[in-house]
Amino acid sequence: xxxxxxxxxFHDKVRLTVTLTGIVFSVVLIVxxxxxxxxxxxxxxxxxxxxxxxxxxTSKNVPYVEQGVAFSERKLNQVRAVPGVAxxxxxxxxxxxxxxxxxxxxxxxxxGINVDDNLERPWNLVQGRVEDLKSPDAIIxxxxxxxxxxxxxxxxVFEIGGHRARVVGFTRGIRSFTTSPYVFTTFKNAQNYTGxxxxxxxxxxxxxAPGASLEQVRRALLDHIKDVExxxxxxxxxxxxxxxMFTTGAGVAVLIAAVLGLxxxxxxxxxxxxxxxxxxxxxxGTLKAMGxxxxxxxxxxxxQAAISALIGYALGMIVSAFVVHASQAGGAAILMPPSMAVxxxxxxxxxxxxxxxxxxxxxxRIDPAMVFKG
Amino acid sequence: xxxxxxxxxxxxxxxxxSAGTLALxxxxxxxxxxxxxxxxxxxxxxxTTLLSIMGCILTATSGSVRIAGTEVTSLxxxxxxxxxxxxIGFVFQGFNLFPTLTAGENVELMLDLKGVSAAAAxxxxxxxxxxxxxxxxxxxxxxxxxxxxxxxxAIARALxxxxxxxxxxxxxxxxxxxxxxxxxxxxxDLAHKRGRSVVIVTHDSRVLxxxxxxxxxxxxxxxxxxxxxxxxxxxxxxxxxxxxxxFA
Numbered sequence: 160x161x162x163x164x165x166x167x168x169f170h171d172k173v174r175l176t177v178t179l180t181g182i183v184f185s186v187v188l189i190v191x192x193x194x195x196x197x198x199x200x201x202x203x204x205x206x207x208x209x210x211x212x213x214x215x216x217t218s219k220n221v222p223y224v225e226q227g228v229a230f231s232e233r234k235l236n237q238v239r240a241v242p243g244v245a246x247x248x249x250x251x252x253x254x255x256x257x258x259x260x261x262x263x264x265x266x267x268x269x270x271g272i273n274v275d276d277n278l279e280r281p282w283n284l285v286q287g288r289v290e291d292l293k294s295p296d297a298i299i300x301x302x303x304x305x306x307x308x309x310x311x312x313x314x315x316v317f318e319i320g321g322h323r324a325r326v327v328g329f330t331r332g333i334r335s336f337t338t339s340p341y342v343f344t345t346f347k348n349a350q351n352y353t354g355x356x357x358x359x360x361x362x363x364x365x366x367x368a369p370g371a372s373l374e375q376v377r378r379a380l381l382d383h384i385k386d387v388e389x390x391x392x393x394x395x396x397x398x399x400x401x402x403x404m405f406t407t408g409a410g411v412a413v414l415i416a417a418v419l420g421l422x423x424x425x426x427x428x429x430x431x432x433x434x435x436x437x438x439x440x441x442x443x444g445t446l447k448a449m450g451x452x453x454x455x456x457x458x459x460x461x462x463q464a465a466i467s468a469l470i471g472y473a474l475g476m477i478v479s480a481f482v483v484h485a486s487q488a489g490g491a492a493i494l495m496p497p498s499m500a501v502x503x504x505x506x507x508x509x510x511x512x513x514x515x516x517x518x519x520x521x522x523x524r525i526d527p528a529m530v531f532k533g
Numbered sequence: 534x535x536x537x538x539x540x541x542x543x544x545x546x547x548x549x550x551s552a553g554t555l556a557l558x559x560x561x562x563x564x565x566x567x568x569x570x571x572x573x574x575x576x577x578x579x580x581t582t583l584l585s586i587m588g589c590i591l592t593a594t595s596g597s598v599r600i601a602g603t604e605v606t607s608l609x610x611x612x613x614x615x616x617x618x619x620x621i622g623f624v625f626q627g628f629n630l631f632p633t634l635t636a637g638e639n640v641e642l643m644l645d646l647k648g649v650s651a652a653a654a655x656x657x658x659x660x661x662x663x664x665x666x667x668x669x670x671x672x673x674x675x676x677x678x679x680x681x682x683x684x685x686x687a688i689a690r691a692l693x694x695x696x697x698x699x700x701x702x703x704x705x706x707x708x709x710x711x712x713x714x715x716x717x718x719x720x721x722d723l724a725h726k727r728g729r730s731v732v733i734v735t736h737d738s739r740v741l742x743x744x745x746x747x748x749x750x751x752x753x754x755x756x757x758x759x760x761x762x763x764x765x766x767x768x769x770x771x772x773x774x775x776x777x778x779x780f781a
Contacts, residue, residue, distance in 0.1 A: 160645050161638040161641050161645060162638070163631060163633065163642065166634060167633050170632075441629065442632075445625070445631075446642075447614065448590055448617065448623055448629075449618070449642075449643060449646060449694075450614045450616075450617035450619070450621075450646060450694070451646050452615075453611075455646065528585050528590050530590075530623070530625055530629055531581050531584070531590075531702050
C-alpha cells in the first residue's frame with residue numbers, strides 16, 4: 160500500500176504535534192495517576208506486607224492497621240500454645256508525637272518489635288543494623304523523612320512522646336501512606352513512646368509451622384483466644400488498603416483522574432484525526448470513486464491512528480519514566496511496573512483507534528459523487 | 534457488438550424533503566469500445582449526473598444501466614466499488630491526485646487497489662507514466678507538476694486498472710488550449726488505438742473535433758440537434774425522439 164496514511168499524517172506537522180501532545184498528555188496523566196494509585200496502595204499496606212507473618216491477631220473491630228486497639232499481651236502465650244504456630248510476637252504500630260530540635264512537633268507511627276525475631280523488622284537499611292535497636296532508646300527511620308523530622312545523622316537524640324529517642328539507622332523506601340513516618344524501635348520503647356501499659360499490645364503476629372494449614376490454625380486461634388480477630392496477612396493488607404484508598408476516597412480520586420486522562424486523550428486524538436480526515440475528505444472520495452471498498456479507506460485512517468499511538472506512547476513513556484524517577488525522592492512514590500508499561504501500550508492504541516472511529520463514521524457516509532464537484 | 538455501457542430509460546430524481554428534482558428523464562444511450570463520446574450541455578442539464586450513474590457512483594431512480602453486459606442498477610451499493618474497480622477509470626476536472634503521494638505513488642495506489650504487489654505496481658506505474666510522457670516525473674509531487682502534467686498523471690492512474698471504460702468529467706476545463714488538446718489527443722488514442730470506450734463530459738467547444746459522437750443533454754434529456762449549432766464536419770450528433778441522426 161502506498162504510504163498514504165503516513166504521508167497524510169506527517170504532512171501537517173502542526174496538527175501532528177497537537178495529536179502527539181494530546182496522546183503524551185494522556186499517557187503521562189494515566190501513568191502518573193495509576194502509578195500514584197499503585198504507590199499509595201503499596202504504602203498503605205507496607206507494614207503488613209513486609210511483616211513476614213502469616214496471621215495478624217487484633218482486637219475486635221479493628222478496620223485497618225493504624226486503628227489498633229490495645230489488648231492484654233498475655234494472650235501471646237495462648238497463641239504460642241496453639242498447634243501449628245511456629246512463632247508469635249507482640250507488635251505495636253501506633254501514632255505518637257515527635258519533637259524536633261526547633262521545638263516543632265510531628266506525628267509519627269511507632270512500630271515496636273522484638274529485635275531478636277524476624278517478624279516486622281525494618282527493611283532496606285542503608286545505615287545501621289536492625290540489631291542496633293537493642294541499644295537504649297534506639298530508633299530507625301526512613302531517610303525520606305529526615306528533613307521533615309529535623310534529623311541529619313545517626314546518633315542524634317530526639318523526644319518521642321516525652322521519652323528519649325536516639326537515631327541508630329536509616330532505611331530507604333519505607334513510605335507511610337499518611338504524612339506520619341514509620342519509626343522502628345523495640346516493643347518496650349514503643350510502649351513508652353505511645354503511652355501504652357506494660358501488659359498491653361496492639362497486635363500479635365503469627366508465623367505458621369511448615370505444613371500447617373492456615374485456615375485450621377486461624378480457626379484454632381479463634382476458638383482458643385477470646386475477644387480477638389484473626390486475619391491472614393493478605394486479608395488485613397487488603398482491609399487496610401481498601402480503607403485508605405476507597406473509604407476515604409483517596410483512591411477513587413486518583414482513579415477518576417486517570418479516567419479523565421483517558422477521556423482527554425481520546426477527545427484530542429478524535430478531534431485531530433477527524434480534522435485530518437476532513438482535510439483529506441476529497442481524497443477519500445476519490446479513493447471510493449476509484450473503486451476502493453470502505454475497508455480500504457478504514458485501513459488508511461486506522462493506520463494513521465496506530466502510528467500516532469505508537470509515537471505518542473513512546474514519547475509519553477519517556478516523559479513518564481522521568482516523572483516516575485523524580486517521584487522516588489518524594490513522599491508519594493509513583494510506581495510503574497513493566498506490566499503497567501505494557502498495558503499502557505494497549506490502552507494508548509485502543510484510545511487512538513477508538514478515537515478514529517469518529518472519522519470512520521464520517522468517511523463511510525462520503526458521497527463519491529463529490530469528486531465531480533470541481 | 535455489445536455496448537461497453539448501455540443506458541435504457543434512465544431516470545434520476547433527486548428528492549429533497551417533499552420536493553424532487555428530475556435530473557434525468559428517460560435517457561437511452563450506448564457507449565461503444567473504440568469510440569470517443571462527448572456529452573455536452575449547459576450547466577445543470579444533467580450530464581454529470583448521467584456520467585455519475587454510468588460510472589456506478591450514483592444510483593438511478595429507474596431504468597437500466599449495463600456495464601460490459603452486467604446490469605448494475607439492481608446491484609447493492611456495496612457491490613458497486615468492485616464494478617468501478619474492474620471496468621471503469623475516471624479522469625476528473627480537478628485532477629483529484631493525492632497531494633502527499635508522488636506521481637508514481639498516485640498510479641501505484643490504483644494498482645494496489647487491484648491487488649498488484651508493491652514491486653510490480655512500482656514497475657507498472659513507471660511504464661504508464663512513460664506512456665503519457667512523464668517517465669521522468671515519477672518522483673515528483675503533484676504540487677510540482679503543471680496542470681497538463683497532473684491530468685496526464687490522472688490518465689495514467691485511470692489506465693492503471695486496465696479498464697475498458699474511461700469516464701472523464703471536464704478533463705480540459707482547468708487547462709490552456711494547447712495543453713487541453715494534448716490531453717484530448719491522449720484520450721483519443723485511448724479510444725482509437727487502445728480500443729477503450731471513452732465518455733467525456735465537456736463544455737469546451739475547443740475540443741469537439743476529437744469526438745466520434747456528440748450527445749447534447751438539455752433539461753435532463755437528450756436534445757434534438759439545433760440548426761443554429763455548428764456541428765464539426767464528420768461528427769455524428771445524436772438526437773432523441775425522432776431517432777434522426779444527421780451528418781454535418
